[in-house]
Amino acid sequence: FxxxxxxxxxxxxxxxxAQPQPPAMHAQ
Structure with missing residues (x-):
């Protein structure tokens, strides 16, 4: 698991x- x-x-x-997106998830 x-x-x-x-x-x-x-x-x-x-x-x-691969897809540069705003680091919203990394802010966690």
């Missing part, structure tokens, strides 16, 4: 890096 979350986070990170 944790490995799946890690993979999901890396996937989201890849999308965020």
């Amino acid at each position: 944790q490995a799946r979350l890690q993979q999901n986070l890396m996937y989201l990170a890849a999308i965020a890096d």
Whole structure:
């Protein structure tokens, strides 16, 4: 389960890096 979350986070990170968007999520 944790490995799946890690993979999901890396996937989201890849999308965020590929598409420059305002750092709203990173503000957390």
